[in-house]
Amino acid sequence: MVDLLQSLDSPQQVAMTAQRLRERALGLETTPAQVIDALARWGESLVGPAFDAIPGSPFLKLWLRRGTLEPIVARELGPNALNGMWHDERAARIRTFPVGLVGHWPAGNIEIQPLLSMSCALLGGNACLVRVPSGLVAQTRTLIERLSETDSARLLAERIALVAFDHDRMDLQRAMASAVDGAMIWGGDEAVTQIRALPFPHWARVAVFGPRLSVAAMDGQSWSGGPDRETWCLRIARDVWQFDQQACSSPQVLFLERHPAGDVGEFAAMLAAAFREENRLHPRRDIHPALVSAICLSRASWLLNDGGHRAIFPQAPDWTILVGEGAAIPAPTQGRTLSVLLVDSLFDPIAKFDGTVQTLGLAVRDGTKEAQLAHAAGRNGVDRIVKLGRMHTFGSPWDGMDLIRPMVRLVRHVPSGE
Amino acid sequence: MRTDAFPTDVYRRIEALLASPTYGLDPDDHQERLLAVLQSQLAYATERNAQLERYVRAWPIDYRMASQIADLPFLPVGAFKADPPLALVPRESITRTLASSATTGQRPSRVALDAETSKRMVKGVTTIIRDFIGSKRRPYLVIDTPEALGGQMELGARGAAIQGLRPFATEVVCCLRHGASGTLEIDADKLRDFAFRWAQADVLVYGFTYVIWQHFVLALRAKGVALDLPNARVLHSGGWKRLLDQAVTREAYASGVAAVFGCAPTNVLDFYGMVENVGIVYPDCERGNKHVPAFGHVIVRDPLTLRPVEPGQQGLVQVCSALPTSFPGFLVLTDDIAEVIGADGCGCGRRGIHFRFVKRVPKTEMRGCGNLESARQRPATFPVADG
Numbered sequence: 001m002v003d004l005l006q007s008l009d010s011p012q013q014v015a016m017t018a019q020r021l022r023e024r025a026l027g028l029e030t031t032p033a034q035v036i037d038a039l040a041r042w043g044e045s046l047v048g049p050a051f052d053a054i055p056g057s058p059f060l061k062l063w064l065r066r067g068t069l070e071p072i073v074a075r076e077l078g079p080n081a082l083n084g085m086w087h088d089e090r091a092a093r094i095r096t097f098p099v100g101l102v103g104h105w106p107a108g109n110i111e112i113q114p115l116l117s118m119s120c121a122l123l124g125g126n127a128c129l130v131r132v133p134s135g136l137v138a139q140t141r142t143l144i145e146r147l148s149e150t151d152s153a154r155l156l157a158e159r160i161a162l163v164a165f166d167h168d169r170m171d172l173q174r175a176m177a178s179a180v181d182g183a184m185i186w187g188g189d190e191a192v193t194q195i196r197a198l199p200f201p202h203w204a205r206v207a208v209f210g211p212r213l214s215v216a217a218m219d220g221q222s223w224s225g226g227p228d229r230e231t232w233c234l235r236i237a238r239d240v241w242q243f244d245q246q247a248c249s250s251p252q253v254l255f256l257e258r259h260p261a262g263d264v265g266e267f268a269a270m271l272a273a274a275f276r277e278e279n280r281l282h283p284r285r286d287i288h289p290a291l292v293s294a295i296c297l298s299r300a301s302w303l304l305n306d307g308g309h310r311a312i313f314p315q316a317p318d319w320t321i322l323v324g325e326g327a328a329i330p331a332p333t334q335g336r337t338l339s340v341l342l343v344d345s346l347f348d349p350i351a352k353f354d355g356t357v358q359t360l361g362l363a364v365r366d367g368t369k370e371a372q373l374a375h376a377a378g379r380n381g382v383d384r385i386v387k388l389g390r391m392h393t394f395g396s397p398w399d400g401m402d403l404i405r406p407m408v409r410l411v412r413h414v415p416s417g418e
Numbered sequence: 419m420r421t422d423a424f425p426t427d428v429y430r431r432i433e434a435l436l437a438s439p440t441y442g443l444d445p446d447d448h449q450e451r452l453l454a455v456l457q458s459q460l461a462y463a464t465e466r467n468a469q470l471e472r473y474v475r476a477w478p479i480d481y482r483m484a485s486q487i488a489d490l491p492f493l494p495v496g497a498f499k500a501d502p503p504l505a506l507v508p509r510e511s512i513t514r515t516l517a518s519s520a521t522t523g524q525r526p527s528r529v530a531l532d533a534e535t536s537k538r539m540v541k542g543v544t545t546i547i548r549d550f551i552g553s554k555r556r557p558y559l560v561i562d563t564p565e566a567l568g569g570q571m572e573l574g575a576r577g578a579a580i581q582g583l584r585p586f587a588t589e590v591v592c593c594l595r596h597g598a599s600g601t602l603e604i605d606a607d608k609l610r611d612f613a614f615r616w617a618q619a620d621v622l623v624y625g626f627t628y629v630i631w632q633h634f635v636l637a638l639r640a641k642g643v644a645l646d647l648p649n650a651r652v653l654h655s656g657g658w659k660r661l662l663d664q665a666v667t668r669e670a671y672a673s674g675v676a677a678v679f680g681c682a683p684t685n686v687l688d689f690y691g692m693v694e695n696v697g698i699v700y701p702d703c704e705r706g707n708k709h710v711p712a713f714g715h716v717i718v719r720d721p722l723t724l725r726p727v728e729p730g731q732q733g734l735v736q737v738c739s740a741l742p743t744s745f746p747g748f749l750v751l752t753d754d755i756a757e758v759i760g761a762d763g764c765g766c767g768r769r770g771i772h773f774r775f776v777k778r779v780p781k782t783e784m785r786g787c788g789n790l791e792s793a794r795q796r797p798a799t800f801p802v803a804d805g
Contacts, residue, residue: 109786188789211790248787284722289734289779292721293753296494303473304497304504311476315489316723334788356790 004144005132005162011175017161018129018179022101024158025127031084032073034155035122040066041150046143054139055243056112056392063116063394072396073123076405086413093415096408098125099205100181105195107187108133108167109246114140116394117184118160124408127159129176137164167191173198180204182407187211207406209248209399212358213332216251216388217346217373220259222363223267232363233267233274235389236338239361240319241278242392245334248399249359249384249392252332253339255349264342265310268323271340272312275319279336284318291335292317298333327352346373355381358399361388424534424743428458432740436541438712440549441768445761448770452715453487455740456748460490463746466506470746488717488726492736492749498527498694505530507744516693519575519656527694532744535696542697542741543582546711549768550687550701551586551651557616558587559609559650561625561634563594563602575693576626579655582699583624594633602633613645620649623679626656627688631671635678643678650679652686655699659778690775694750697741700775705765707772708756713740716771718758719751732757732776753779 008014043064051057062068070082077096078087086093102121106113114136118128132140144162151157165172177183177198182205185195192210200206216236223229239251254271256264295317302309302322310323319336327348330339343349350360350373360377362385364370374385383400386393396403432455443451460481464471474481477491484490498504503515511532518527531539560566566576573581584590591612597603612621625634630652638644652675661671672683679685690708691699700708700716710716715738720727727733735754739747755776764772 107787109788113787186787188786209787211787213788213790243788246786246788250788287721289721289755290753290781292724292734293494293496293751293779296492296751297496299476300473300494300497303476304469304500307468307472309472313476313478315478316725317721332788332790 003141004148004157004160005137005141005164008163008165008172011171014129014163014172014175015179017163018101018176021127021129021159021161022179025098025101025125028158029084030125030155030159031082032069032077032123032125033082033084035125036066036069036073036082038147038151038153038156039064039069039119039122042147042156045146045150050142054111054142056110057143059242059392059394060112060115060143064119068395069123073404076396076402077124077408089412091414093413095411095413096124096405097411098127099407099409100126101179102126102128102182102184102407103176103180104128104130105183105185105187105191106130106133106136107191108135110186110243111136111139112143113186114162115143117186118162120403121182121184121407122156122159123404126182126407128161129180130160130162131173131176132162132164134164134166177204183207184407185209205406207401209401212248212383212399213329213356214247214249214251214359214361214391215253215255215329215349215353215357216361216363216391217255217349218257218363218388219346219365219369220257220262221365223256224259224262228363229267229270230274232388233271234277235363235387236271236361237274237278238389239391240275240336240338241282244284245336245338247392250334251338251359251361251391252334253329253341255327255341255343255346257346258342258344264323264340268310268312268321268340271338272321275321275336276314279318287317287335294333295320295335295337298322298337302339329357347376350376350380350382353377353380353382357382359384359386359391361386361391363388424462425458428455428462431455431458432538432713432743435713435740436538436545440545440711441709441770443712443769445770448712448715449487452713452738452740453484453490456487456490456738457481457484459740459743459748462743463506463748467504467746470504487715487738487749488719490738490749492751493746494751495527495692495694495753498529498745498747498750499525501525501528503528503530503745505745507532512744514573516578516696517574518693527692529693529696529742529747530745531696531742535742535744538741538743539697540582540585542711542713542739543699544585546699546701547583547586547653550703551622551653553586554620555586555588556620556622557612558583558590559612559621559623560590560592561594561623561630562592563596564592565596567592575656576629578693578696579626579691579699580624583622583653586622594629602629604634604637609645613647617646618649621647621651623647623650623652625654627654627658627671628656628660630654630675631661631666635674638678639674645679647679648681650681650685652676652679652681653689653701654686655689655691657778690754692737692750692752694747694752695737695739696747698737698739703764703766703768703772705772707759707764707766707774709764709766709768709772710770714738716756716773718756718773727758729758729760734779735773735775755779 080087086095104117186209188211313320322339325342479489512530514531593609595605672686676683689699689701698714717736718733735752735756756773
């Protein structure tokens with residue numbers, strides 16, 4: 001078995017790896033259909049406790065399914081793109097071609113992101129050089145080893161290299177940036193700013209998926225009564241637990257639309273039961289002490305600062321529910337700390353969104369109202385509006401951008417005989 | 419806020435703890451007596467502060483039913499950055515506010531003291547320090563500027579520490595001053611005079627750990643000056659971070675300081691303390707461990723569960739104190755990490771839990787996609803064309 005994940009220690013090694021990948025990517029043409037075949041086989045193989053233990057692996061498996069990828073390729077690259085065909089557009093023909101070698105700088109907090117990012121560029125026919133954050137090396141290796149086994153023809157394996165080096169090795173960061181034709185950059189403010197400033201070639205395409213936060217919201221009918229309430233609570237808990245509430249798609253606040261029959265205390269207790277259950281199923285294995293301090297402070301500050309506030313939490317820093325009122329998004333604590341805020345109308349918080357909110361998770365009974373909320377959210381900078389429980393389901397577009405198309409060139413051929 | 423007096427019987431029990439052998443109580447007896455006082459203090463505090471009452475009520479364990487101090491509701495140290503400071507007495511009863519030394523851009527912690535708490539604070543520190551250096555009063559050299567002693571109403575951490583040792587002083591001399599460029603420099607005349615007058619005498623010296631090193635030891639070393647104060651007891655407190663950045667170990671520090679004073683390195687005493695835990699400091703014993711006095715306690719909590727750790731393990735430090743009655747500083751979870759050395763039986767003879775300070779909690783290095791470090795500069799809504 002070939003180790004697809006290697007440690008690099010010199011700019012020369014980075015340059016040589018990039019050169020090898022570039023030669024293979026340009027020398028061997030693939031169609032999206034071939035890539036999807038290989039990705040789907042890989043996704044199907046990710047079964048067993050070792051994979052189940054990796055946060056986000058169900059999303060990765062879902063993403064790698066043929067049924068997920070084929071429609072995305074068709075939508076982003078055009079109707080004939082699956083088989084690498086040209087398609088007619090008036091008097092011209094259009095076809096996508098890879099930009100070449102794509103460098104990936106995934107965020108350090110999402111275990112599956114190096115591979116999600118890589119798969120997007122592979123679907124465009126590119127080769128991929130992926131910097132795996134130091135905290136994700138073990139999980140990434142577990143996942144990528146299966147690709148070595150399922151990709152016996154080495155269709156993908158020949159065109160990817162996952163590399164590990166310290167974030168502070170700017171010489172290696174610079175070498176990697178200067179060797180690529182495109183870059184997919186994910187992560188927080190500081191990291192994204194630092195990577196964007198690297199010396200990319202002038203022709204390099206750069207797609208940035210920067211820091212965001214996400215919000216959940218329920219209309220009065222959905223939370224105040226009915227048989228679905230418990231299910232909604234479990235879905236919210238699942239969205240909070242995934243990625244330890246540190247992903248851009250993690251809900252930090254849940255807005256509840258006021259309802260005459262609604263008892264927010266009763267609902268918070270129900271939500272607490274769902275959190276307890278999710279915590280039983282998915283307990284933390286470790287926690288940064290600074291996050292513990294932040295969680296403890298958020299509990300105390302919430303209750304000390306306002307007479308109307310309530311909170312539910314266990315003694316351990318496992319989870320926290322902060323209950324109050326108001327349409328403003330409180331400063332996120334993360335670490336499974338959810339603010340539950342009562343509002344007169346769900347349009348009130350949406351009106352305050354400032355482009356920071358990536359995903360709005362909704363539970364709304366009335367379809368017309370939901371469409372209006374989605375429109376208002378879209379106008380106010382939200383890029384994804386989804387059902388609660390599916391806030392992390394990776395799909396295109398993401399952050400308001402296509403995932404494959406940024407790393408392909410659209411080639412237009414106007415036949416000379418016409 | 420209710421203004422009725424603190425219950426007399428609880429006062430008596432606090433005084434009884436202060437009068438107990440500082441480090442001599444059996445750990446079980448200590449736990450039982452302190453738990454009862456802390457429960458009374460919580461009852462008193464929650465009657466006077468509605469917000470605190472709400473916090474205590476939300477705590478998963480009813481403090482009145484708690485069987486150990488570790489079950490009682492603690493406040494994180496960050497809660498003391500509130501403005502106005504958290505208080506349990508009316509504004510007119512506050513005689514002094516203590517402020518922590520905050521780094522640039524950070525808001526300091528502030529604690530409100532009334533006359534009773536101030537008195538107990540002095541008594542607590544005196545009791546502890548006496549156990550380490552004896553009760554004799556002696557000339558007191560402060561390695562700081564006279565300004566660090568602070569005003570009457572608001573006192574910084576340095577000033578509080580300096581003042582806390584005053585009961586051991588026959589006279590106080592501050593031997594630093596602000597130079598022309600604003601940096602600290604030695605007031606050579608004052609230092610020379612002090613060293614001359616008290617050579618061979620027992621003297622007490624105090625300064626912030628970093629100030630002593632940077633502005634005193636290195637400055638004297640550079641001039642090749644060594645003092646002849648072999649009986650100096652040098653106490654220091656404050657962060658080690660800047661010294662560790664300069665690769666100054668604790669041993670090198672003690673040796674360097676001792677060499678400048680002409681005393682033994684064992685005369686150099688590091689103590690840990692914070693303004694939120696008024697009246698209690700934690701000097702190193704001769705075995706290098708820190709101990710808790712009869713009127714306080716330390717719990718080291720596992721960050722994952724917040725349960726107390728076993729000896730040999732590290733965790734977040736919670737400090738507990740029976741002394742404050744003017745602000746809710748009885749149970750404070752700090753941002754420090756310590757290791758529990760043992761539950762009892764330190765070789766120095768002091769009873770109860772002993773621990774070693776490890777470090778401040780390092781800032782989390784989150785580089786995740788959900789980590790918004792700065793706000794987006796974007797209009798709240800975008801104009802769209804009608805129709």
